[in-house]
Amino acid sequence: MKPSVLTVAAFALTLCSSVPLFAQTPPPNLPSAQQAANYVVGPQDVLVITSYDQPELTGKFTVEIDGTFTYPLIGRLRVGGMTLRGVEAALRKELVDQGFFRDPQVTVAVEQYRSQKIYIVGEVRTPGAYPMSGDMRLVEALALAGSTLATASGEAVIVRPSSEALVIEPTARKPAVSAELSPEDPDKVVRVDLRELENGDLTQNVALRNGDTIFVLRAESVYVFGQVRNPGAYPLRQKDTTVLQALALAGGITDRGSTGRIQIVRIVDGKREELRAELTDFVLPRDTIIVPERFF
Numbered sequence: 001m002k003p004s005v006l007t008v009a010a011f012a013l014t015l016c017s018s019v020p021l022f023a024q025t026p027p028p029n030l031p032s033a034q035q036a037a038n039y040v041v042g043p044q045d046v047l048v049i050t051s052y053d054q055p056e057l058t059g060k061f062t063v064e065i066d067g068t069f070t071y072p073l074i075g076r077l078r079v080g081g082m083t084l085r086g087v088e089a090a091l092r093k094e095l096v097d098q099g100f101f102r103d104p105q106v107t108v109a110v111e112q113y114r115s116q117k118i119y120i121v122g123e124v125r126t127p128g129a130y131p132m133s134g135d136m137r138l139v140e141a142l143a144l145a146g147s148t149l150a151t152a153s154g155e156a157v158i159v160r161p162s163s164e165a166l167v168i169e170p171t172a173r174k175p176a177v178s179a180e181l182s183p184e185d186p187d188k189v190v191r192v193d194l195r196e197l198e199n200g201d202l203t204q205n206v207a208l209r210n211g212d213t214i215f216v217l218r219a220e221s222v223y224v225f226g227q228v229r230n231p232g233a234y235p236l237r238q239k240d241t242t243v244l245q246a247l248a249l250a251g252g253i254t255d256r257g258s259t260g261r262i263q264i265v266r267i268v269d270g271k272r273e274e275l276r277a278e279l280t281d282f283v284l285p286r287d288t289i290i291v292p293e294r295f296f
Contacts, residue, residue, distance in 0.1 A: 042115025
């Protein structure tokens with residue numbers, strides 16, 4: 001017996017929707033060398049300083065609240081706000097200026113990132129606060145949070161730390177906007193299209209800043225009832241979902257269902273409207289699709 005178009009569509013869509021966005025991206029354990037070099041040191045970071053001239057000068061040093069730490073021979077050194085390469089240069093300069101070495105060989109790395117954090121909330125597997133290491137971008141942050149859930153929408157909102165408290169509401173359809181912000185606009189809210197990012201649009205892979213909060217929004221639902229295999233509510237995880245795709249989410253039409261008289265019940269300005277629907281029509285969030293029984 002040949003499978004129907006709806007059955008095949010249901011299988012394909014179920015297979016695609018069962019793999020959450022970024023689920024196959026392994027969480028980064030350590031930042032890359034470039035990220036580490038660009039990391040800005042702050043309070044509570046634990047630095048590992050290696051001296052190749054005098055091994056006894058090698059050790060771990062915690063940056064204090066005022067951005068300083070004490071290093072043997074030279075005393076207290078202010079490093080808050082410096083990159084790791086800047087800290088290395090400052091150490092070398094002090095060791096030379098104070099007459100201890102002519103050409104000191106010193107490297108600085110971060111053992112524990114404690115001063116910079118980002119916050120990931122919403123429809124992710126492991127929401128919470130995460131250390132920000134180097135030039136972190138959105139994909140790395142979502143990987144740290146264990147990927148998005150099946151209930152996530154195709155949109156994420158990044159709120160910069162200086163922004164006022166905001167109420168974020170997803171919209172059914174929104175024109176594409178650039179995800180990058182200029183330094184002159186620190187208080188903006190960045191909206192990211194996760195579907196475009198998943199499809200390779202790297203302009204959506206936003207560079208994060210210390211204190212950013214990433215909201216992965218919950219997808220709004222469409223309701224499918226009548227002669228379908230699994231009636232119920234289903235999240236709209238992609239834009240421009242058709243009636244056919246919505247029916248596929250519900251397992252497809254049963255043998256007794258009719259594709260010629262499908263109705264959409266939609267609330268417009270507080271009023272109920274009943275619309276005759278074709279399989280290629282687009283559905284909106286909170287639509288109710290009703291598949292009637294065939295006459296014969």
